[in-house]
Amino acid sequence: MAIKSNEPVDDDDYIDIDDTGPEGLKGADGGYAWEEEYKRSWDAIQEDDSGSIQSAVKHMSEQLRRKRRPRDTEAIQRGIIRHLVIIVDQSDSMGIKDMMPSRIHATLSMLGMFVSEFFDQNPISQISIITTKDGLAEKLTDLSGNPMDHVNALKGTKDLAGEPSLQNALELAMHNLRRAPTHGVREIVCVFGSLTTCDPGDIEKTLEALKNAQVRVSMVHLAAEVHVFRRICRETKGEYMVPDSEHTMKDALFDYIPPPPMLSAKATADMIQMGFPIKANNVQVPTPCVCHHELSFSGYICPRCKAKVCSLPTDCDVCGLPLVSAPHLARSYHHMFPEDNYEEAPVAEDPRDGACFGCGAQWIDGAAAHQQTNEALPHVAAAAAAVAAGTGRFKCPRCKHEFCLDCDIFIHETLHNCPGCV
Numbered sequence: 001m002a003i004k005s006n007e008p009v010d011d012d013d014y015i016d017i018d019d020t021g022p023e024g025l026k027g028a029d030g031g032y033a034w035e036e037e038y039k040r041s042w043d044a045i046q047e048d049d050s051g052s053i054q055s056a057v058k059h060m061s062e063q064l065r066r067k068r069r070p071r072d073t074e075a076i077q078r079g080i081i082r083h084l085v086i087i088v089d090q091s092d093s094m095g096i097k098d099m100m101p102s103r104i105h106a107t108l109s110m111l112g113m114f115v116s117e118f119f120d121q122n123p124i125s126q127i128s129i130i131t132t133k134d135g136l137a138e139k140l141t142d143l144s145g146n147p148m149d150h151v152n153a154l155k156g157t158k159d160l161a162g163e164p165s166l167q168n169a170l171e172l173a174m175h176n177l178r179r180a181p182t183h184g185v186r187e188i189v190c191v192f193g194s195l196t197t198c199d200p201g202d203i204e205k206t207l208e209a210l211k212n213a214q215v216r217v218s219m220v221h222l223a224a225e226v227h228v229f230r231r232i233c234r235e236t237k238g239e240y241m242v243p244d245s246e247h248t249m250k251d252a253l254f255d256y257i258p259p260p261p262m263l264s265a266k267a268t269a270d271m272i273q274m275g276f277p278i279k280a281n282n283v284q285v286p287t288p289c290v291c292h293h294e295l296s297f298s299g300y301i302c303p304r305c306k307a308k309v310c311s312l313p314t315d316c317d318v319c320g321l322p323l324v325s326a327p328h329l330a331r332s333y334h335h336m337f338p339e340d341n342y343e344e345a346p347v348a349e350d351p352r353d354g355a356c357f358g359c360g361a362q363w364i365d366g367a368a369a370h371q372q373t374n375e376a377l378p379h380v381a382a383a384a385a386a387v388a389a390g391t392g393r394f395k396c397p398r399c400k401h402e403f404c405l406d407c408d409i410f411i412h413e414t415l416h417n418c419p420g421c422v
Contacts, residue, residue: 078259079185080332081272082125083143084118085173086111086189090133090157091164093194093223099246103193103222106246108154111191114253115154119147121257123328124313125184128176129153130169134162135198137169143176145313164192166229167199167206174213181322183272188238189256190219195226203228210236216260220252275303275321277312290317334416342394342408356393357420358407363393396420 094104218238243249277300286295299308401420
């Protein structure tokens, strides 16, 4: 029931939503907010006085080069045996279309690439996926080193409902990480789009349990910074990122691929017992595996208990022995001794053979000409435009050989060894 009052009311007590007029609804570029749904990327390139767009392309390329951050090459103790739990928000907020086609579709697409790249760089690690919606948390996949299990499971997680529960998801993740061995690194990466969380209890108790279990929690939030989320990440030595586009979201997720530094409480040198199984060949009769209990002709034989498993790396379900292969250890080794960052060399210093030492492209105006090698290197064209704004030549501090930008990226992100040094 409304209560009427005869007392005079000041004009200042009224809030007129139309005080600003139509001009208050315009953005920084002079257009209305509802007109900014589609990005006019072609407007970012302007012609110069001569009618050429080459200067605009060079300017944009120079900005991209400045975003290229130096890689962390410090030789510190890192946990190469990682146990990572990914928490995916499936609330109604993930249906917002500020990322095309929607937040949930962009998230699942990025996570699929993240899982594949994660196991390529961390082959002896394991991942588990948890989803949260309607105030509940559900385990999608167990801790496993098979990327296809996680990628296939992510394809059927597009149903959205209700609000997420961060506390339930963290409690389930901690319960899932209890089976992880103590010598491994325990991590949780959350991808959230909701600004709220429907929790059944005190989140402070969950935070204390995370710190006691030495679990590092990081979050990629697609909307804004939330205090409680940021505080959990900060106190567990994790990171909190808010991407503004699909590209920055991919960069934020891929920042978690390199192993993080070990916490001081766990920075001990312990011997870890591992088994190198032999592949089962020339099998005439299919035998069941101990991991899926399915009949198959191929597999790997545990050297301790002679049980058969389907794939590597994994833990033997019979004796619990970690099973790996020698290439897996070799691929994890480069995180311990990363390749040094290359220094940009001035054009005045002539290269030894007049070309990039990696791909052999000739130097033209200080940069490498990749017209003849574009078919062999698919992503060289973008790099050739990027080096146009600078010298485009990067020198190894040890062997003094010079490389183009594309070879520099390939060496540090894929090869992990300098061709001139080896």
